[in-house]
Amino acid sequence: MKLKCEVQVSNRHLPTLNIRKHGRPAFTFVSLGRKPGHYKDGKIYLLLCTAQNRNGTHYLLTNNVEQIFSKFICEGKATIRLSSPADDISFSKADPNHLSILIKMVKLASEGKPFPENVLSSLTPASAKQIEKPSSSLHITSPSQYPMSFPKSLLELTVNNCLLKRVSPMITALTNLSVLDLSNNMLPHLPESFSQLVVLHTLNLSHNKLTVLPPVLYKSDIRKSLMYLDLKHNEIQCLPRDMTQFLKLHSLNLGKNQIKHLPESTSFIKSLQNLFLPDNLLEYLPATLLSKFFDTMDFSNNKFVISQAATDRSAIFPFPTLVELAARTIISHSVSYTSEDLDVHSVCYLNQAHFCICGQPCFESKVCRFIQGKLQCRTNYGNDYIPFNAYLCSKKCLQRFDKI
The missing domain is CATH 3.80.10.10 (Ribonuclease Inhibitor)
Structure with a gap:
């Protein structure tokens, strides 16, 4: 079992000795297996090799894991807490799938359960290529x-x-x-x-x-x-x-x-x-x-440009038809539809929806207004006042719009 990711090792006893050592995560080549020449004792080790230490550091896993933190394994993060030495080995920026497999193998090794031999690697020093940090x-x-x-x-x-x-x-x-x-x-x-x-x-x-x-x-x-x-x-x-x-x-x-x-x-x-x-x-x-x-x-x-000819000065709102009420409901509730669900005319009708300043869709039952307004933000426009076109779905929205 091999994995490339960033690893940080921190000792839990250092704070009690009033020693502050904040190590940085290092790109690490991680291997899981048995030490050369120790195949009969059945002990599983974790080998961490970095650019500074290509020979790597061995950590015993068999009956030596206190706790495993894997809540954020889907983000490529996990931590293994060892009993001896009192180190926390934190993994980050790892492939979530590969890290998940590693954590499962660590759990089996720590509990002394039967271990699939085909996932074990030879714990040998890493090559220069293996510890080379991949391009990001x-x-x-x-x-x-x-x-x-x-x-x-x-x-x-x-x-x-x-x-x-x-x-x-x-x-x-x-x-x-x-x-x-x-x-x-x-x-x-x-x-x-x-x-x-x-x-x-x-x-x-x-x-x-x-x-x-x-x-x-x-x-x-x-x-x-x-x-x-x-x-x-x-x-x-x-x-x-x-x-x-x-x-x-x-x-x-x-x-x-x-x-x-x-x-x-x-x-x-x-x-x-x-x-x-x-x-x-x-x-x-x-x-x-x-x-x-x-x-x-x-x-x-x-x-x-303001098109006064297109401005509807009427304040009369025709009562919406059943078709419009149904269409408003479909748009308001974001109901998905395709040409297989509705006929061509209905799809075209829905695609012609306008939106009132209140956020509700409207079709025939609306009035149109053109005004010059001012945006409440930092704008890049020579004239602070810009032409706006408003579709209003009710008298209540019309009264609100007239106050803007």
Whole structure:
């Protein structure tokens, strides 16, 4: 049994002797087996080899383990508490599956139970290659630097100026990636296999050929981890209402695209604090933005204009039909639907939903208002007052809107 991870060994008696020794975790090659020449005594040892000590340190496990802490084993963390010496061996940044197997074997060894011989390793000094810390970051800036394969240990990957027209399966197989920069390429879309990057929190897709916000980003588990998304300098023309599926998105950059309208649901992304849409084709903003506070927003160099002709001055709300009431319920409760569940007309009807400033969807039973308003945040726009378009679902919302 072998494992590569970071290990920290701390002695529990040092604090009682008023000795403070804070050792740092070191990249370690971990082996589980019997000492050479001691195969008959049946004792199992743990061998820890580091760059400073390639011969390693042996720790007896048989009848020598006080306690095992494995609550965070799914995060690649665990601790083995030994009786003699009084050391705590803490593992971190380990592969959760491999660490789980190691902990199970340690438990068997500590209890003196029958042990599967095929998992035992020879406890010999580690080679230079075995204790070499795996790469966690890789930067590629030209096609000539593009490798035949990528290290599985990568946490950060940058691939710029490589004329990529598709994302290689080798990249989407790097499931430990937390930062990915694919800017300055020619990507028209993202593959479904992109959904494998479930711990990705920073993604840069600027300066590509994207025409839509890739659905895989907000329809897969990536939506649960993604925090920073850069899509500037693409060819995106519209944004989906389903952007609200992002759970942790903090910053969204959509500058230098061809976006004409911003969905009312944008303000319902609860975690969103920074929104950048300079150099687009925006004529107005949804009034739902007025009900949310952002840290920073940039709407410079757009084509803002107030269309008084489109403003509905009526305060008469037609009573919603049964169709609209059903549609409002579906949208409000985020009921998923496809063309297999509903007919084409119903799907089209649901896709035409607008959102009131109260957050509720509305269809025919609504009134429209255009006003000039001021955002409550740091903005980059020559005029502090920006045109807003509001869809209002009831008289109560209309009265509230008139007070803004």
